[in-house]
Amino acid sequence: MTTLICDCNQTMPLDAKVLGQSRNEPLHLHSSLCRREAQRFLNALKAGDPVVVACTQEKRLFEDLAQQARDGDPGVPWVPLKFVNIRETAGWGREATQAMPKIAALLAQAQLPDAEPVPSVSYKSAGRLLIIGELARAETAADALGDTLEITLMAEGALNGVPAQERRYPVIAGELMALQGWLGAFDLKWQRYNPIDLDLCTRCNACLAACPEQAIGLDYQINLQACQSHRDCVKACGVAGAIDFQREPSIESATFDLVLDLRARAGFERHALPQGYFRQDDSATLMRLRDLVGEFEKPKFFTYKPSICAHSRNTQIGCQACVDVCSAQAITSEPARQQIKVNPHLCVGCGACATVCPTGALSHAYPDVSALGVTAKTLLTTYAQAGGRDAVLLLHSQGRGQSLVNQLGRDAQLKRAHGLPARVMALALWHTASVGADFWLSVLAFGAAQVVVLATEEEAPEYLRAVQDQMAQVQAVLHGLGFKGRHLAWMQATSASELDAQLKALPPAPANPVPVAKFSLTSDKRSSLALALDHWVSHAQSATELPQAIPLPADGAFWGGVKVDTQACTLCLSCVSACPAGALQDNSAQPELSIIEKNCVQCGLCVSTCPENAIQTMPRLLLTPQRHERQVLHRSQPYNCVRCNKPFGTLKAIESMLEKLSGHAMFQGAAAQRLKMCSDCRVIDIYSAGDEQRIV
Numbered sequence: 001m002t003t004l005i006c007d008c009n010q011t012m013p014l015d016a017k018v019l020g021q022s023r024n025e026p027l028h029l030h031s032s033l034c035r036r037e038a039q040r041f042l043n044a045l046k047a048g049d050p051v052v053v054a055c056t057q058e059k060r061l062f063e064d065l066a067q068q069a070r071d072g073d074p075g076v077p078w079v080p081l082k083f084v085n086i087r088e089t090a091g092w093g094r095e096a097t098q099a100m101p102k103i104a105a106l107l108a109q110a111q112l113p114d115a116e117p118v119p120s121v122s123y124k125s126a127g128r129l130l131i132i133g134e135l136a137r138a139e140t141a142a143d144a145l146g147d148t149l150e151i152t153l154m155a156e157g158a159l160n161g162v163p164a165q166e167r168r169y170p171v172i173a174g175e176l177m178a179l180q181g182w183l184g185a186f187d188l189k190w191q192r193y194n195p196i197d198l199d200l201c202t203r204c205n206a207c208l209a210a211c212p213e214q215a216i217g218l219d220y221q222i223n224l225q226a227c228q229s230h231r232d233c234v235k236a237c238g239v240a241g242a243i244d245f246q247r248e249p250s251i252e253s254a255t256f257d258l259v260l261d262l263r264a265r266a267g268f269e270r271h272a273l274p275q276g277y278f279r280q281d282d283s284a285t286l287m288r289l290r291d292l293v294g295e296f297e298k299p300k301f302f303t304y305k306p307s308i309c310a311h312s313r314n315t316q317i318g319c320q321a322c323v324d325v326c327s328a329q330a331i332t333s334e335p336a337r338q339q340i341k342v343n344p345h346l347c348v349g350c351g352a353c354a355t356v357c358p359t360g361a362l363s364h365a366y367p368d369v370s371a372l373g374v375t376a377k378t379l380l381t382t383y384a385q386a387g388g389r390d391a392v393l394l395l396h397s398q399g400r401g402q403s404l405v406n407q408l409g410r411d412a413q414l415k416r417a418h419g420l421p422a423r424v425m426a427l428a429l430w431h432t433a434s435v436g437a438d439f440w441l442s443v444l445a446f447g448a449a450q451v452v453v454l455a456t457e458e459e460a461p462e463y464l465r466a467v468q469d470q471m472a473q474v475q476a477v478l479h480g481l482g483f484k485g486r487h488l489a490w491m492q493a494t495s496a497s498e499l500d501a502q503l504k505a506l507p508p509a510p511a512n513p514v515p516v517a518k519f520s521l522t523s524d525k526r527s528s529l530a531l532a533l534d535h536w537v538s539h540a541q542s543a544t545e546l547p548q549a550i551p552l553p554a555d556g557a558f559w560g561g562v563k564v565d566t567q568a569c570t571l572c573l574s575c576v577s578a579c580p581a582g583a584l585q586d587n588s589a590q591p592e593l594s595i596i597e598k599n600c601v602q603c604g605l606c607v608s609t610c611p612e613n614a615i616q617t618m619p620r621l622l623l624t625p626q627r628h629e630r631q632v633l634h635r636s637q638p639y640n641c642v643r644c645n646k647p648f649g650t651l652k653a654i655e656s657m658l659e660k661l662s663g664h665a666m667f668q669g670a671a672a673q674r675l676k677m678c679s680d681c682r683v684i685d686i687y688s689a690g691d692e693q694r695i696v
Contacts, residue, residue, distance in 0.1 A: 120300060126293065129260060131259075132260070141281040196243050213228050301366045310334040376442075403430065404456060417497065438528040569652070654676065
């Protein structure tokens with residue numbers, strides 16, 4: 001692979017020799033690679049190796065040059081092209097001269113292979129657009145789109161402005177009852193109740209002139225509160241017959257591919273709106289609508305393993321963290337099927353569901369956490385090998401977060417800001433909520449001194465709470481292990497100046513590093529958490545005297561045990577059958593309830609299942625060897641059949657049953673005695689008793 005670096009007209013203090021040594025390849029410094037030195041780029045293409053260009057400013061120009069070279073000379077091979085931004089993220093800033101280790105790390109990251117392809121989700125749009133809003137405004141928007149899209153208007157709200165006299169688009173009116181769906185599959189349901197049928201109305205305006213109360217507007221609907229039932233409008237309508245006060249209200253429905261909703265209140269009360277649904281009639285939105293005709297694809301962002309899902313067992317609800325956090329309302333509960341359902345067409349790929357999932361049943365697939373782990377390890381390892389210290393990983397979104405980072409770099413070049421510190425490496429994610437405790441703990445073990453998550457105005461409130469809850473969990477673990485300082489930081493910024501101020505106020509790196517971990521992140525969340533924990537625990541033992549357990553915040557705890565009220569528990573063991581992680585276990589040899597605490601995911605299914613309300617979750621991280629061992633929570637003597645002496649239940653359960661049924665008329669005398677028998681002896685006793693009445 002060939003790497004081409006450029007100091008962008010000598011605005012970056014790049015040291016090609018130092019960078020070349022850290023990358024173990026000869027590097028030539030350019031100053032005008034996109035202009036006077038473009039032939040160097042073309043020469044690199046002809047060599048036949050993949051090319052990394054350390055410039056994103058002129059990405060399109062380089063791609064065009066490569067295409068022209070291949071078109072003009074069949075001998076120029078096709079080679080992969082990659083681009084990396086070292087200017088705004090490293091070379092432009094007050095600490096640019098100290099940023100060579102970071103630049104070396106960014107170059108190494110660019111040489112990593114692309115993420116593996118994932119299954120896709122398809123959308124198909126024929127261009128059927130519904131515009132909801134005041135008729136005059138809706139018609140104006142429709143006029144800009146009518147040559148491309150098949151438009152239907154839904155008149156709703158007070159009339160502002162004068163709609164066109166000419167009827168150019170179908171108009172429906174009534175009370176909107178439901179709007180749901182996504183690009184290519186929106187379902188609209190509304191109730192028609194107005195006496196004027198807009199399909200029959202010719203807009204002759206005779207009814208407007210005839211109405212003495214002026215209860216009819218240019219939206220051609222009757223204000224029933226103002227109408228005094230003179231019915232002059234019915235006479236004026238004449239042969240058109242569009243007005244009928246005897247018409248019964250009806251429920252109507254229709255399907256559309258796109259929706260432009262111009263009402264003050266959105267039709268979807270959620271942060272992440274569905275694909276194909278728009279709220280503004282500005283020029284940018286109208287241009288996007290014109291392009292949304294045809295077939296489209298997006299990645300299927302998630303994978304789901306129902307077998308390890310902790311959402312439901314036996315119609316009881318346990319964990320519903322993913323349902324609560326999803327800002328697109330793409331996840332719904334299906335307790336009858338003992339699982340959740342994810343609608344891939346509504347999913348926006350934020351990955352928050354995978355972050356809060358305690359078992360790893362939901363995982364983020366684009367890219368998956370194992371690929372992100374390789375990226376983070378490459379960055380941190382290269383940075384350290386190049387002489388960098390106290391690395392900070394700044395996680396930001398590819399959208400607004402990337403824009404803020406770039407703006408900060410430009411402001412730094414203009415001496416308006418400090419810029420990214422030399423030890424801060426920015427890592428773009430599809431969404432900041434797509435990684436959580438397993439990723440953070442691991443990258444801290446890979447050599448990061450701190451992990452910072454940057455949130456902007458594009459993140460939903462649900463995401464902010466989820467990420468902060470998990471940060472509290474991870475920080476509690478590290479502090480409990482004796483590692484001082486602030487390892488995780490949360491930043492929220494809406495401007496480059498805010499980001500600059502918070503980066504300058506970033507606390508110093510914790511002064512208790514551990515050796516770099518050798519393990520790799522996997523797509524199995526619990527395995528990654530276990531590997532990261534083992535690494536931190538093993539290196540904490542020599543640094544401090546460990547407590548037996550670290551208490552954790554209750555919100556979103558990934559680790560813990562349960563507390564059993566032995567006085568209330570009858571050892572019915574319904575909790576064992578409900579446990580999705582195999583943490584709670586029984587004993588075939590005797591009545592006993594035990595737990596393997598490392599398996600517990602704190603889902604709460606045992607709590608909701610227990611008929612005696614005898615179980616409570618205990619969010620904590622147990623540090624003793626018992627965490628991996630079977631611990632007995634409760635045991636009881638077996639209850640033996642009074643007839644054959646065979647054990648058939650627990651002493652506590654039978655005594656509880658006898659107490660509850662002691663006053664019942666059906667369970668007196670011999671019937672009460674049969675409650676103390678096993679199932680076989682109970683049947684024998686019934687059929688051998690001479691005083692029993694039978695129905696033949």
